[in-house]
Amino acid sequence: MLLTNLNLATMIGGYGLIPDAAIHLEGGRIAWAGPRVEAPKLPSTDCGGKLAAPGLIDCHTHIVYGGNRANEFEMRLNGASYADIAKAGGGIASTVRATRAASEAELLASAIRRLDTLLAEGITTIEIKSGYGLDVETELRMLRVARQLGKQRPVDVITTFLGAHTFPPEYKDARADYVKFVCEQSLPAAAQAHLADAVDGFCEGIAFSAAETEQVFKAAKALGLPVKLHAEQLSNLGGTKLAARYGALSADHLEYLDEAGVAAMAASGTVAVLLPGAFYYLREKQLPPVASLRSHKVPIAIATDLNPGSSPVHSLLTVLNISCVLFGLTPEEALLGVTANAAKALGLKDRGVIAPGMKADLALWDVERPGDLAYPLGFNPLAVVIRDGEVIRGGLS
Numbered sequence: 001m002l003l004t005n006l007n008l009a010t011m012i013g014g015y016g017l018i019p020d021a022a023i024h025l026e027g028g029r030i031a032w033a034g035p036r037v038e039a040p041k042l043p044s045t046d047c048g049g050k051l052a053a054p055g056l057i058d059c060h061t062h063i064v065y066g067g068n069r070a071n072e073f074e075m076r077l078n079g080a081s082y083a084d085i086a087k088a089g090g091g092i093a094s095t096v097r098a099t100r101a102a103s104e105a106e107l108l109a110s111a112i113r114r115l116d117t118l119l120a121e122g123i124t125t126i127e128i129k130s131g132y133g134l135d136v137e138t139e140l141r142m143l144r145v146a147r148q149l150g151k152q153r154p155v156d157v158i159t160t161f162l163g164a165h166t167f168p169p170e171y172k173d174a175r176a177d178y179v180k181f182v183c184e185q186s187l188p189a190a191a192q193a194h195l196a197d198a199v200d201g202f203c204e205g206i207a208f209s210a211a212e213t214e215q216v217f218k219a220a221k222a223l224g225l226p227v228k229l230h231a232e233q234l235s236n237l238g239g240t241k242l243a244a245r246y247g248a249l250s251a252d253h254l255e256y257l258d259e260a261g262v263a264a265m266a267a268s269g270t271v272a273v274l275l276p277g278a279f280y281y282l283r284e285k286q287l288p289p290v291a292s293l294r295s296h297k298v299p300i301a302i303a304t305d306l307n308p309g310s311s312p313v314h315s316l317l318t319v320l321n322i323s324c325v326l327f328g329l330t331p332e333e334a335l336l337g338v339t340a341n342a343a344k345a346l347g348l349k350d351r352g353v354i355a356p357g358m359k360a361d362l363a364l365w366d367v368e369r370p371g372d373l374a375y376p377l378g379f380n381p382l383a384v385v386i387r388d389g390e391v392i393r394g395g396l397s
């Protein structure tokens with residue numbers, strides 16, 4: 001398939017714009033991309049000047065869960081903090097109760113609605129975490145549902161085991177035993193069933209200490225799994241430095257990250273995943289150190305963090321916008337954050353940019369310039385999605 005009359009955002013070295021471009025797709029891959037005048041002589045489809053960018057990648061989500069926490073939104077608006085609610089047994093623990101009580105079919109049915117909402121904005125790869133089961137059975141059920149989502153919808157699903165999300169009630173007074181349980185039981189079970197592509201944790205005052213997190217990282221490494229970490233969201237515990245020492249793919253949230261942490265990320269090639277949805281919903285004041293990330297050349301990704309508590313955000317386009325408005329990213333940085341850098345955050349080398357040999361996952365947009373994607377709120381200019389070289393949404397005439 002040769003597509004012509006495209007405005008191409010290759011996302012190589014910034015937008016990497018090629019006006020009046022063409023793309024040749026073959027066998028699910030990009031065979032060639034460049035100026036139309038240089039295109040191979042093949043029958044072609046005129047795309048009417050649409051913007052072509054890589055399919056979008058949401059590199060941090062928790063879309064599989066049971067229950068609903070709208071009550072906590074009201075509590076927070078009445079003055080309670082996220083940490084207060086967590087300490088009182090709400091927060092993540094409340095979703096754990098509901099997720100344990102939900103069947104696999106129920107979890108699949110609720111997650112598929114969330115996924116469909118995300119896919120309507122041109123997402124072709126999504127990361128999905130466990131972490132609301134915390135026992136072996138429910139963690140595996142969540143991960144099976146995540147894999148199933150990738151079979152029922154045209155999207156690549158990357159799964160992440162998040163057993164170290166919080167301490168479950170049965171281990172409330174036995175923290176060391178729960179860490180041991182994660183390292184010796186739930187994580188190995190997920191790995192053995194090939195249900196975890198990576199391992200994540202929540203390093204925070206209300207969750208796991210750096211020392212506890214390190215034990216989980218050691219277990220992950222022993223199983224050959226890459227790590228990533230929710231770090232420096234509400235305070236600075238040095239989680240990012242630890243993550244960098246373990247060669248983490250990404251460290252996520254990072255509002256309280258300091259310069260030494262940024263330097264550690266730069267040295268280890270760890271991607272900074274910023275989550276402006278959680279910042280927005282929790283009405284945080286502390287901004288992530290964007291200027292420092294830039295000066296140390298740490299790749300910045302952004303994601304929805306779609307979850308029932310801190311970020312019930314079902315729109316990656318909205319995240320593009322609020323990352324610019326709240327964090328001061330440029331629209332170019334924001335688009336890199338859901339394409340090239342989001343791929344890096346997942347350790348995926350075959351996508352996120354438009355170049356020969358890459359997976360033919362593309363989103364075509366009815367916009368003039370790539371910066372237009374981050375500008376409006378609540379407007380979706382998606383025209384066509386191509387996955388593995390096949391049109392899966394919209395149509396080419």
Ligand code: NIG
Nearest residue numbers: 092202230278305307309310
């Ligand atoms: O990424 N920070 C920890 N985990 C999630 C929130 C999970 C929840 O509140 O249910 C996050 O924001």
Ligand code: FE
Nearest residue numbers: 060062230305
């Ligand atoms: Fe998260």
